[in-house]
Amino acid sequence: xxxxxxxxxxxxxxxxxxxxxxxxxxxxxxxxxxxxxxxxxxxxxxxxxxxxxxxxxxxxxxxxxxxxxxxxxxxxxxxxxxxxxxxxxxxxxxxxxxxxxxxxxxxxxxxxxxxxxxxxxxxxxxxxxxxxxxxxxxxxxxxxxxxxxxxxxxxxxxxxxxxxxxxxxxxxxxxxxxxxxxxxxxxxxxxxxxxxxxxxxxxxxxxxxxxxxxxxxxxxxxxxxxxxxxxxxxxxxxxxxxxxxxxxxxxxxxxxxxxxxxxxxxxxxxxxxxxxxxxxxxxxxxxxxxxxxxxxxxxxxxxxxxxxxxxxxxxxxxxxxxxxxxxxxxxxxxxxxxxxxxxxxxxxxxxxxxxxxxxxxxxxxxxxxxxxxxxxxxxxxxxxxxxxxxxxxxxxxxxxxxxxxxxxxxxxxxxxxxxxxxxxxxxxxxxxxxxxxxxxxxxxxxxxxxxxxxxxxxxxxxxxxxxxxxxxxxxxxxxx
Amino acid sequence: xxxxxxxxxxxxxxxxxxxxxxxxxxxxxxxxxxxxxxxxxxxxxxxxxxxxxxxxxxxxxxxxxxxxxxxxxxxxxxxxxxxxxxxxxxxxxxxxxxxxxxxxxxxxxxxxxxxxxxxxxxxxxxxxxxxxxxxxxxxxxxxxxxxxxxxxxxxxxxxxxxxxxxxxxxxxxxxxxxxxxxxxxxxxxxxxxxxxxxxxxxxxxxxxxxxxxxxxxxxxxxxxxxxxxxxxxxxxxxxxxxxxxxxxxxxxxxxxxxxxxxxxxxxxxxxxxxxxxxxxxxxxxxxxxxxxxxxxxxxxxxxxxxxxxxxxxxxxxxxxxxxxxxxxxxxxxxxxxxxxxxxxxxxxxxxxxxxxxxxxxxxxxxxxxxxxxxxxxxxxxxxxxxxxxxxxxxxxxxxxxxxxxxxxxxx
Numbered sequence: 088x089x090x091x092x093x094x095x096x097x098x099x100x101x102x103x104x105x106x107x108x109x110x111x112x113x114x115x116x117x118x119x120x121x122x123x124x125x126x127x128x129x130x131x132x133x134x135x136x137x138x139x140x141x142x143x144x145x146x147x148x149x150x151x152x153x154x155x156x157x158x159x160x161x162x163x164x165x166x167x168x169x170x171x172x173x174x175x176x177x178x179x180x181x182x183x184x185x186x187x188x189x190x191x192x193x194x195x196x197x198x199x200x201x202x203x204x205x206x207x208x209x210x211x212x213x214x215x216x217x218x219x220x221x222x223x224x225x226x227x228x229x230x231x232x233x234x235x236x237x238x239x240x241x242x243x244x245x246x247x248x249x250x251x252x253x254x255x256x257x258x259x260x261x262x263x264x265x266x267x268x269x270x271x272x273x274x275x276x277x278x279x280x281x282x283x284x285x286x287x288x289x290x291x292x293x294x295x296x297x298x299x300x301x302x303x304x305x306x307x308x309x310x311x312x313x314x315x316x317x318x319x320x321x322x323x324x325x326x327x328x329x330x331x332x333x334x335x336x337x338x339x340x341x342x343x344x345x346x347x348x349x350x351x352x353x354x355x356x357x358x359x360x361x362x363x364x365x366x367x368x369x370x371x372x373x374x375x376x377x378x379x380x381x382x383x384x385x386x387x388x389x390x391x392x393x394x395x396x397x398x399x400x401x402x403x404x405x406x407x408x409x410x411x412x413x414x415x416x417x418x419x420x421x422x423x424x425x426x427x428x429x430x431x432x433x434x435x436x437x438x439x440x441x442x443x444x445x446x447x448x449x450x451x452x453x454x455x456x457x458x459x460x461x462x463x464x465x466x467x468x469x470x471x472x473x474x475x476x477x478x479x480x481x482x483x484x485x486x487x488x489x490x491x492x493x494x495x496x497x498x499x500x501x502x503x504x505x506x507x508x509x510x511x512x513x514x515x516x517x518x519x520x521x522x523x524x525x526x527x528x529x530x531x532x533x534x535x536x537x538x539x540x541x542x543x544x545x546x547x548x549x550x551x552x553x554x555x556x557x558x559x560x561x562x563x564x565x566x567x
Numbered sequence: 568x569x570x571x572x573x574x575x576x577x578x579x580x581x582x583x584x585x586x587x588x589x590x591x592x593x594x595x596x597x598x599x600x601x602x603x604x605x606x607x608x609x610x611x612x613x614x615x616x617x618x619x620x621x622x623x624x625x626x627x628x629x630x631x632x633x634x635x636x637x638x639x640x641x642x643x644x645x646x647x648x649x650x651x652x653x654x655x656x657x658x659x660x661x662x663x664x665x666x667x668x669x670x671x672x673x674x675x676x677x678x679x680x681x682x683x684x685x686x687x688x689x690x691x692x693x694x695x696x697x698x699x700x701x702x703x704x705x706x707x708x709x710x711x712x713x714x715x716x717x718x719x720x721x722x723x724x725x726x727x728x729x730x731x732x733x734x735x736x737x738x739x740x741x742x743x744x745x746x747x748x749x750x751x752x753x754x755x756x757x758x759x760x761x762x763x764x765x766x767x768x769x770x771x772x773x774x775x776x777x778x779x780x781x782x783x784x785x786x787x788x789x790x791x792x793x794x795x796x797x798x799x800x801x802x803x804x805x806x807x808x809x810x811x812x813x814x815x816x817x818x819x820x821x822x823x824x825x826x827x828x829x830x831x832x833x834x835x836x837x838x839x840x841x842x843x844x845x846x847x848x849x850x851x852x853x854x855x856x857x858x859x860x861x862x863x864x865x866x867x868x869x870x871x872x873x874x875x876x877x878x879x880x881x882x883x884x885x886x887x888x889x890x891x892x893x894x895x896x897x898x899x900x901x902x903x904x905x906x907x908x909x910x911x912x913x914x915x916x917x918x919x920x921x922x923x924x925x926x927x928x929x930x931x932x933x934x935x936x937x938x939x940x941x942x943x944x945x946x947x948x949x950x951x952x953x954x955x956x957x958x959x960x961x962x963x964x965x966x967x968x969x970x971x972x973x974x975x976x977x978x
Contacts, residue, residue, distance in 0.1 A: 185924075187920045187924060188921050188924055188925055189917035189920060189921045189935060190921050190931035190934045192934075209610075209612070212612055213614050213615075215670050216669060217670050218669070228669070230670070245605075248596035248597065248605050249597065249603070249605040250597070250603060250670075251598050251599075251600055252600065252601075252603045253603065286669060288666070290571075291570075291571050291574065291662075292669070294575050295574055295575075295626070296615065298582070299579075299581070299617060300582070301582050301583070301617075301621075302619075303841065304620070304621075304826070304828060304842055304844060306618070306620030307620075309616075309619075309620025310616040310618050313616050313622065314615065322615065324615055332618050335618065339829060342830065342839070343829050343839045343840070378754070387741070388812050390757045390758060390760070390761040390816060391754060391758050413765075415761065416762070416764055416816075416817075418761070454815075456814065457815065459814060460815060461815045
């Protein structure tokens with residue numbers, strides 16, 4: 088039998104050193120007894136520990152996950168923890184994946200111990216309550232806490248990083264942690280009587296606690312699941328839990344029974360700050376009117392109407408399909424990836440983007456939500472028809488010479504009927520009102536092409552189409 | 568009026584906002600010796616729990632409960648006779664620091680009634696955060712309520728100081744918002760959520776960009792919202808459809824559901840009954856199914872229908888799709904496992920890790936921390952196969968219904 092005496096309750100390094108040596112000497116887990124210096128001597132335990140077997144040769148690997156679990160589990164208060172960890176280590180030596188087997192009894196045990204330790208640490212971070220001693224610059228903050236496991240050293244750095252600018256002490260029966268503004272130190276445990284009994288702010292804190300509680304939703308079990316009663320004796324707010332619960336039903340009943348009182352002063356209704364003034368400008372008035380459009384159901388799920396933008400008297404009007412994700416959020420047309428592609432193509436085609444009016448056939452984003460993204464959906468004919476009034480009114484406000492329809496949806500809107508792109512693209516077409524129309528693809532079509540060669544080719548064709556608009560724009564400039 | 572009394576009024580005014588999270592933000596602490604505070608990235612810390620079962624993580628207060636708006640469901644509506652109070656900026660700052668120093672809280676959740684104008688109100692809210700961050704170097708968590716239609720520069724500043732921003736959508740449908748909150752405009756709310764998302768995306772891009780420039784900071788814990796449940800007649804389907812839309816459109820971290828609860832001096836126009844807490848709970852379960860379990864709204868609940876109250880929504884789905892069960896959990900895909908009633912995301916991960924090296928048997932269920940009675944009819948193990956007639960039995964649902972008990976509060 089090997090007797091290992093560790094230096095203290097949280098002596099992970101000592102355990103690791105002994106365990107490594109024992110494994111390398113093929114010492115069965117059943118042949119090792121573990122204890123801690125100062126713990127009451129066990130029956131038949133020898134006066135002196137077994138000398139740590141000197142090991143100079145050989146080493147072995149265990150998964151990092153085990154080391155991580157063991158570092159936490161060793162802080163558990165169960166006196167068997169050293170033996171359990173050694174047993175698991177012993178088995179891991181020949182069976183590396185064992186740590187992943189969530190149903191293995193030893194893995195279950197060690198995982199549960201580690202979890203209990205982390206939960207205790209988390210609860211310590213949450214439930215420590217500092218009390219102020221002295222005031223202002225002289226103040227020192229002292230807390231009393233009773234941890235379930237040996238977690239003071241584990242939990243202390245959190246407080247050091249959080250309360251770096253104030254000296255504090257956390258007193259516990261096992262070990263006390265202190266921060267002087269520069270370094271952490273630890274002293275032996277003390278009794279509760281050493282800790283301060285109150286703080287000037289606790290009454291304010293209790294008032295807050297009582298006021299933030301909603302008596303109409305009493306859920307005592309839910310509270311206790313997260314804040315078990317064992318913590319209550321050191322929480323200043325816990326003294327009012329019972330009266331709050333006892334009074335909850337009466338308070339709720341009173342709120343339900345008491346009809347509302349009449350407002351004691353006439354309510355002035357200030358001008359609703361969220362409404363916007365409409366402008367006399369035709370295009371601006373249109374934009375404002377379109378913001379409230381409900382001609383089809385698309386407005387419901389979209390963020391906003393994305394109206395056209397550009398100079399009031401642009402001689403070229405570009406029409407796309409509908410706003411996309413970015414456009415819907417920003418409220419401006421062609422600001423997303425397709426917009427960037429369009430900008431580039433326009434520049435190459437010699438079209439001055441600033442002199443062009445840009446809009447969409449459908450002015451709300453149509454999509455289906457898929458988790459955290461929105462999948463674009465093609466608008467259908469009723470939606471295109473419902474939205475066509477805005478396109479027509481934009482045309483009559485702006486009076487462009489040329490309308491460029493990008494993609495099938497835009498072409499359907501411009502010509503008032505389904506119009507195939509392939510047969511009509513790349514040439515000027517007369518519209519009944521005397522304007523010219525030009526059909527081309529939608530820039531997002533280019534973005535979707537998977538083959539880079541196709542993409543480059545189609546992009547060139549797109550630029551060629553836009554050059555027709557470019558030469559028209561130049562003519563118009565010369566004419567002016 | 569003393570600060571304590573103000574605190575009572577302004578906490579009472581804030582408690583109907585369910586949001587409490589202090590999680591999911593960037594890592595920060597005060598170990599540089601300047602100021603105080605830190606964040607707990609990942610999980611957040613609940614410093615206390617009230618007897619309503621809600622976590623107390625942040626000092627949740629209004630700057631003022633005076634409000635121009637007359638939203639029927641709201642305790643602070645203009646026509647209510649509740650006592651009014653207003654904190655000064657300094658008072659909130661001091662309370663936050665004093666509470667924080669004693670480890671009562673993770674930080675501040677500040678909201679406000681709308682006074683004068685959206686910009687004025689937003690500026691007041693932002694100035695508290697500015698003072699905490701700039702003058703006191705406070706590194707704790709800050710959640711600010713964003714006022715719809717507030718100026719872009721104010722929103723950018725709010726995002727610079729806050730960890731989280733939120734705007735409440737309040738009602739699942741535009742029509743009920745018009746009816747209950749005539750001054751609020753769902754379009755303005757959505758536009759502002761859209762602006763927040765663009766700024767969040769920009770900040771994320773600048774963090775990812777490999778330039779030396781310091782990334783711009785904008786609300787690292789993202790944005791959230793809240794919907795009131797039970798004040799209007801919207802169905803659960805409508806509520807979840809709205810949530811799914813908001814998650815997809817604005818990348819919200821959370822949609823909070825708040826069962827409409829009796830309030831002091833309530834409006835006569837509202838149903839003053841016990842809050843529908845079970846319904847709220849089912850909505851949260853359905854919300855989780857959408858976010859972590861791969862369910863679409865349409866799978867969880869039919870058009871204009873309600874979620875069942877007696878059983879949870881995943882179990883209800885499984886009982887409607889018995890043809891997909893029983894499922895051999897030693898072979899099924901992750902997606903399939905996530906749809907087994909009683910399996911949480913962690914149990915699924917444990918199953919997948921375990922079955923790589925060994926076969927899972929009946930006796931292992933307890934070690935996987937799954938509720939045995941609930942899962943057995945739906946799964947096949949190497950030593951368990953449910954009798955086919957059991958899964959098809961009309962009475963299967965009875966197995967899961969809660970037993971009728973006297974209502975009461977265990978304490």
